[in-house]
Amino acid sequence: MNLTSDNIAPAHPAVLEALAAANSGPARPYGHDEENARVEALLSDVFEKPVAAFLVTTGTAANALSLAQMTPPWGAVIGHEEAHVMHDECGAPEFFTNGAKIVGAPGLDGKLTTETFGGLLGRDFWTPPTHVTPAALTLSQATEAGTVYRPAEIGALSEIARGRRIRVHMDGARFANAVASTHASPADLTWRSGVEALSFGFTKNGAMAAEAIVLFAEDLIQNLAERRKRGGHTWSKGRFIAAQIAALLEGGLWLDLARSANARAAELALGLEARGLRTAFPVEANEVFVWLPAALHEALKARGAGYYVWTSESIAPERAGGDGEVIARMIASFATTGAEVQTALTEIDAALAVAAPRKRAPRPLGAPLF
């Protein structure tokens, strides 16, 4: 059993085939190639309007570069307090924005709400020049908790942002899983709900290393080419990033893969619940956060089971864990099979047999032996 992350998955065969196909003859360098133009056309199709796309190879670069387009160094980027940009990018957003301040707001299930975002904006520490000025809102879709925002939720947050001239960014490292989960259109989940730039992740969903900064607001294009180059993220053989993304967009493969990952996570969650285990967050995409009693966790670790132990301040009171319980984060990828989910559940059964042996009903006194 290894469900530590969706980035332990291999690259999808279609991606490797596209790389091989792109590997013939010369192509114009630095993103001026045919593949890059094809990606922009495919993305414009997906989003139902012409979009600009800047391709990079890590989600961290996509987030940091997008946010740098939105904020001055004296600005604040507001995100969920447990967001990837806050904790998992080693200060890249601060570095690329030349020192903008990243400010976290709370919210259950990894999501900001109009109350928590509006509440933060309502605090009295936003007076220039003493304080930083709110400049960008960043929403993770799907969230760090494996939950998803609905278009109406994004729209309501964007409306507050727009009222304060705050730009809206979406960290879509798992955007595909969110689209598959909500059945909403990519357009409704982004620009029609006020999102102006999207870090559209492909790596976790089948690429080898490919992410697209998708811009819906034309003014955000200005100087992004220079910013990407200056940051060392402009590939001279850019066709190889583009080829990966084109392979996934072509024919809607990206959505098929995300649907598969989400379905495997849902099967896993059902199996865990059938064994009396409870989840810490609603399972809405490809991530499952399950409470494990300490003995079960120990038994699973002893068997070499692969998952991460998670902590979060964002758990709803009715989903709180019991004494000594730990949260295990288990993620299904596009490559996870139904058989692997069954193997995981079998492992858990074996660990449960050690950790919580089923008590036999004692034989009533005086009852006949046979």
Ligand SMILES: *Cc1c(COP(=O)(O)O)cnc(C)c1O
């Ligand atoms: C994986 C991930 C990223 C991108 O991470 P990289 O390792 O830089 O590619 C960004 N945001 C979220 C929410 C992620 O899960």
